[in-house]
Every structure is written in C-alpha cells, then in structure tokens.
Amino acid sequence: MTVFAAAAGMGERVRGRALVASDGFSARYDLDRIAGVFSRPDHALAGQSYVGRILVLDAAKGGVATAWMLHEMAARKIAPAALVLNRVNPIMVQGAALAGFTLISGFAVDITRAVANGALVEVDPGADPPVLRVLENPA
Amino acid sequence: MNLTDEERALLAGEAGPARQWAIGHQIAVGRYLGAADFVPVSQAHIMADTESLGPAGVEWLERLAALPEADRQVRIPTITDPRGTDFAAAARLRQQDWMLDLERRAIAxxxxxxxxxxxTCINYQTIMPAVRGEHMAYGDTGVVIYSNSVLGARSNFEGGPSALAAGLTGRTPRYGYHLDEHRRASLHVAVSRTPAALHEWGTLGALVGRLAGDYWQVPVLSGIDHIPGSDELKHFGAALASYGSVALFHMVGITPEAQRFADVADAALPLRATIGAAEMAAFRTGPAGDGTVDVVVFSAPQLSLFELRDLAALLDGRRVTVPLLAVTSPQVKPDADRAGLTARIEAAGGQLLSGMCFYQSYAREMAEANGWRNLATNSAKLVNILGGYGYRPVLASMEACVAAACSGRLAA
Structure with a gap:
C-alpha cells in the first residue's frame, strides 16, 4: 500500500475508485451537474461520470460557485465521493466545509501523476497528517 | 486559531444558532488555510444565484431566515451578486416558473x-468602492481581484456561505490576501502591446491567468503603456480571475501597491513570459462553421453606463436579427433609462437586462429552450465559462458582436 501525506484535509474518511487527470476543477465551469459528467469540452475528463468517484486533480479553478455547488450536488446524490487536489483555493475549502465534503490537498509529489486512474483509494482527512492511501491499482 | 472572548461566545451559541454556524464554518476554513486569527471586515458580498444553490441551498437559507430576528440579522453591510433572473425579462428568456420560484424564495x-x-458584480463601480487596506469579505472573483488590485483592498475569494458567515459575524479568517506576505508578486509578465479594446484586455487577462495557474500566484505586469480605465481593468481582472483563479495582480506604475517593480517583487523574480500581439491573436478562436451566431451577449461583468453608451452608439440606425442581450446592474439601469440608452438599444431590437448575469441565470436551460449554441461576446470570462454549459462561445470586439447581431454571422 502506498500512502501520500497531504498538507490539510477535512471531512469523513471515504474509499472509492480514483478518477485522475492533470487538469483543474470547478463545479460551474467543468460539470454538467444534471447529468453528472464533466462537460467542459477541453477538460481532460470530458464526458466521464464523476458520481461517486474520488477526483484526483491538479488545482482549483474558476469562480466562487463551487462553494454552493458541492452542497447542492451532495443533496441530490450526484456528487463525487471526495476531492484530492495538488493546490486548493479557498472556494473548495468553503464548499467542503458547508457540505461536509471530503477534501485533502497539498502533497510532496504531483498527486495526479502518483495515483493511477481507476485505482482503489482511501482518503483519510482525520489522520495526522491527512493521507491518501492507494489500496489497489487497476489491472 | 486564536479566538477572542467574543468569538468563543459565538462558537458556544450565545448569539444564536446562525452566528454559531457562521463562526464554526469560518474556523473550519481558517484552520484548513492556516489562519492564526480573525480580522474584522467592513462589507460582505454574497454570490448566491439559485442555479448554484439548488433547492437544497434555498432550503438551507430559509432555515436561517426563520430564526428570531435578533439571531438572523447580518452585523455589517452585506450585499448580493447578480441573481439568476431579471424577472421583467424571464418570459422572453424562456426561463421556467420553478427557477423564478427558487429566486423569489432565496431573495425573501x-x-x-x-x-x-x-x-451586482460591479459594486466597486456603483455601490461603495473599497479603500486601500480595508479588509472585506467579497464573493465574486471579479469584485475580489479588482478591489484587491486596483483599490488596494484585502479580500480572499469568499464563496456564498463564507460571505454570509462574514456578514453574520463581522469578521473573516486572516489568511491569504489579508496578509502582507501573500501580496508580493510571484510571476512577472511583460506586455509588449497594450490592449486597445475591452475584449483585448480580457484576452490579456486570460493569457496571464493560464500562466498563473492557481489562486496563490500574484502576477506583476510591466510594459503597460497607458493608465487603463475602470472598464478595461474590470475585463482584465475578471478574465484573469476566471482563467487562473487569481485574486490579486499588480501593474507597475499603475496599481497602488506597485508604483515601482521593487515595491512588490524581488529583483531576482524572473521574467516568465512576454505577451504581445502574436500571443493575443493566437488566443482567439474563429467562429464555428459558417460563422452563424445564435445569440450575442454582453455580460460578465455587468456593463457600466459607459459601456452601454458605446453599445447604444453602435446600434443606432441598425436592427438586430438574432437576440442581443446586454446585462447591467440595478444601479446602472435607471441611469441608462434616464439617459435614453435603454430606448436606443431597444429601438434596434436589443434587450437590456438588469440584476442578473448571463452565466448565472440557468445558461444551460436557456440554451436548450431558445436553441442557442453559437454565442458571440466581448467577455473573455464568459467564453471561459460557457463551453461547459453546451455553448460554442466566440470572443470578438463589441463592434464585431454588434455586426454579428445584425447580420446573423460573425466575420472570421
């Protein structure tokens, strides 16, 4: 098992399949939140479902809407399971705090290159320090 | 975080459950982002369109609003970003009753x-501009970057929940751009051709934003050859914040904290890039297919009175053949009415909308209801956002957008 320590985290411990890309994240800019897919045509994950996945992405992007949208998506159960970012902005933190959403960020490595797409991972914000554990790599 | 006696009392619920939630939320955010304590703020600005809130967010607000008056009232002047509709134009935009119902409930x-x-998202032009050094809790990226950079104020991006929390507590966690050490430049970009039109300022903002890449980068620009106006800096900042999630920039000799390069940057800060005519031309994409345009939009940010003056002049004596939507604030709209600008825009078949912003107004549903896909705009920020909503947006000058609205085609 490989473990990656993060600089900060919040939310519950969750386990799921990683959806990984060296691209940014904004709920308004990048998602069709009705269909539950990445909709921005030039996003590396365009067309892929994010529902229930642990998103492993580079940096928080865009505006302030994600602060509400994580809560809105969670209420409809059309949400990712967690968000793992190299670099966070305040909006992601504020949104996660409102929604009780799992978020960790800040790694010694580029986490989008360290975790394989489709890997089974566990995000543990309550560990000291917060960690991402790779439980199983894809075949 | 270090808490005062008052903050501990808020956390203990001594000022009611709304303020207890608010300070708890702020502490969670502050701890994550390394805040040592709180800083008092003099205004809060809340982004809360109902496409973002959804029914769950509106119900959440209604629970706070149902508390006793003493418990639910904000403590500092707290204002709002554009809403998700202009009620007077909702039918023409083919917005649906459930959207308007959510809007009415959120407003109440x-x-x-x-x-x-x-x-409004141009409160720095219309309501109460911040003063240099004043700490704010602003909740629109364009408002934050303009206030931080052009006015020298101090705010982070405060999403709707956090701006509301600041309104309820009168303070915000002291991290990021409230602190001197985060306001130093980290990225030097030289400009070899100063933009000449609003869409070009947006283009420059987009290019610098792509270079910056994240919230914690502070670009410093050198080489701007004249003092830009407020609308030019508005479009530049909005695009920079949109493409880069950037909250603060400096322009040497122009913005208040950077009268000299050395004021904001170490001499060793390397030049990362030079942006000129070629880079700006390469950024712009041509119109899709045969150039057919379904809708022309001037929005993001809301238009100033001077932008509306320019738009009215371009429309005089002409007639649009595809919808032309221009969006301004409820503060500017009455002046546009009194000055005859609204009548001139409408005489050409254009629509002047108030109190909304196009991308915050159920843009996906409007596209589906109206058959809009190819959109022309002079807002680089709008171009960056609308691709994910199913549009094919194209950036062009205000003049080219008006011509496209009249002919139905955008020239390559």
Missing part, C-alpha cells in the same frame, strides 16, 4: 437576514 430569505439586494 436574504431580505429576512437584513441583506441588501444589490444584485
């Missing part, structure tokens, strides 16, 4: 909390 909840429904 905000008003019950003592929030002023200004419905």
């Amino acid at each position: 909840a905000f008003q019950a909390m003592g929030i002023l429904m200004t419905d």
Whole structure:
C-alpha cells in the first residue's frame, strides 16, 4: 500500500475508485451537474461520470460557485465521493466545509501523476497528517 | 486559531444558532488555510444565484431566515451578486416558473437576514468602492481581484456561505490576501502591446491567468503603456480571475501597491513570459462553421453606463436579427433609462437586462429552450465559462458582436 501525506484535509474518511487527470476543477465551469459528467469540452475528463468517484486533480479553478455547488450536488446524490487536489483555493475549502465534503490537498509529489486512474483509494482527512492511501491499482 | 472572548461566545451559541454556524464554518476554513486569527471586515458580498444553490441551498437559507430576528440579522453591510433572473425579462428568456420560484424564495430569505439586494458584480463601480487596506469579505472573483488590485483592498475569494458567515459575524479568517506576505508578486509578465479594446484586455487577462495557474500566484505586469480605465481593468481582472483563479495582480506604475517593480517583487523574480500581439491573436478562436451566431451577449461583468453608451452608439440606425442581450446592474439601469440608452438599444431590437448575469441565470436551460449554441461576446470570462454549459462561445470586439447581431454571422 502506498500512502501520500497531504498538507490539510477535512471531512469523513471515504474509499472509492480514483478518477485522475492533470487538469483543474470547478463545479460551474467543468460539470454538467444534471447529468453528472464533466462537460467542459477541453477538460481532460470530458464526458466521464464523476458520481461517486474520488477526483484526483491538479488545482482549483474558476469562480466562487463551487462553494454552493458541492452542497447542492451532495443533496441530490450526484456528487463525487471526495476531492484530492495538488493546490486548493479557498472556494473548495468553503464548499467542503458547508457540505461536509471530503477534501485533502497539498502533497510532496504531483498527486495526479502518483495515483493511477481507476485505482482503489482511501482518503483519510482525520489522520495526522491527512493521507491518501492507494489500496489497489487497476489491472 | 486564536479566538477572542467574543468569538468563543459565538462558537458556544450565545448569539444564536446562525452566528454559531457562521463562526464554526469560518474556523473550519481558517484552520484548513492556516489562519492564526480573525480580522474584522467592513462589507460582505454574497454570490448566491439559485442555479448554484439548488433547492437544497434555498432550503438551507430559509432555515436561517426563520430564526428570531435578533439571531438572523447580518452585523455589517452585506450585499448580493447578480441573481439568476431579471424577472421583467424571464418570459422572453424562456426561463421556467420553478427557477423564478427558487429566486423569489432565496431573495425573501436574504431580505429576512437584513441583506441588501444589490444584485451586482460591479459594486466597486456603483455601490461603495473599497479603500486601500480595508479588509472585506467579497464573493465574486471579479469584485475580489479588482478591489484587491486596483483599490488596494484585502479580500480572499469568499464563496456564498463564507460571505454570509462574514456578514453574520463581522469578521473573516486572516489568511491569504489579508496578509502582507501573500501580496508580493510571484510571476512577472511583460506586455509588449497594450490592449486597445475591452475584449483585448480580457484576452490579456486570460493569457496571464493560464500562466498563473492557481489562486496563490500574484502576477506583476510591466510594459503597460497607458493608465487603463475602470472598464478595461474590470475585463482584465475578471478574465484573469476566471482563467487562473487569481485574486490579486499588480501593474507597475499603475496599481497602488506597485508604483515601482521593487515595491512588490524581488529583483531576482524572473521574467516568465512576454505577451504581445502574436500571443493575443493566437488566443482567439474563429467562429464555428459558417460563422452563424445564435445569440450575442454582453455580460460578465455587468456593463457600466459607459459601456452601454458605446453599445447604444453602435446600434443606432441598425436592427438586430438574432437576440442581443446586454446585462447591467440595478444601479446602472435607471441611469441608462434616464439617459435614453435603454430606448436606443431597444429601438434596434436589443434587450437590456438588469440584476442578473448571463452565466448565472440557468445558461444551460436557456440554451436548450431558445436553441442557442453559437454565442458571440466581448467577455473573455464568459467564453471561459460557457463551453461547459453546451455553448460554442466566440470572443470578438463589441463592434464585431454588434455586426454579428445584425447580420446573423460573425466575420472570421
């Protein structure tokens, strides 16, 4: 098992399949939140479902809407399971705090290159320090 | 975080559950981002369109609004970003009743909390501009970057929940751009051709934003050859914040904290890039297919009175053949009416909308209801956002956008 320590985290411990890309994240800019897919045509994950996945992405992007949208998506159960970012902005933190959403960020490595797409991972914000554990790599 | 006696009392619920939630939320955010304590703020500005809130967010607001008056009222002047509709134009935009119902419910909840429904993202031009060094809790990226950079104020991006929390507590966690050490430049970009039109300022903002890449980068620009106006800096900042999630920039000799390069940057800060005519031309994409345009939009940010003056002049004596939507604030709209600008825009078949912003107004549903896909705009920020909503947006000058609205085609 490989473990990656993060600089900060919040939310519950969750386990799921990683959806990984060296691209940014904004709920308004990048998602069709009705269909539950990445909709921005030039996003590396365009067309892929994010529902229930642990998103492993580079940096928080865009505006302030994600602060509400994580809560809105969670209420409809059309949400990712967690968000793992190299670099966070305040909006992601504020949104996660409102929604009780799992978020960790800040790694010694580029986490989008360290975790394989489709890997089974566990995000543990309550560990000291917060960690991402790779439980199983894809075949 | 270090808490004062008052903050501990808020956390203990001694000022009611709304303020207890608010300070708890702020502590969670502050701890994550390394805040040592709180800083008092003099204004809060809340982004809360109902496409973002959804029914769950509106119900959440209504629970706060149902508390006793003493518990639910904000403590500092608290204003709002654009709403998700202009009620007077909703039918023409083919917005649906459930959207308007959500909007009405959110507005009622905000008003019950003592929030002023200004419905604007250009409050720095119209309501109460910040003063250099003043700490704010602003909740629109364009408002934050303009206030931080052009006015020298101090705010982080405060999403709707956090801006509301700041309104309720009168403070915000002291991290990021409230601190001197985060306001130093980290990225030097030289400009070899100063933009000449609003869409070009947006283009420059987009290019610098792509270079910056994240919230914690502070670009410093050198080489701007004249003092830009407020609308030019508005479009530049909005695009920079949109493409880069950037909250602060400096322009040497122009913005207040950077009268000299050395004021904001170490001499060793390397030049990362030079942006000139070629880079700006390469950024722009041509129109899709045969150039057919379904809708022309001037929005993001809302237009100033001077932008509306320019738009009215371009439309005089002409007639649009595809919808032309221009969006401004409820503060500017009455002046546009009194000055005859609204009548001139409408005489050409254009629509002047108030208190909304195009991308915050159920843009996906409007596209589906109206058959809009190819969109022309002079806002680089709008171009960056609308691709994910199913549009094919194209950036062009205000003049080219007006011509496209009249002919139905955007010239390559």
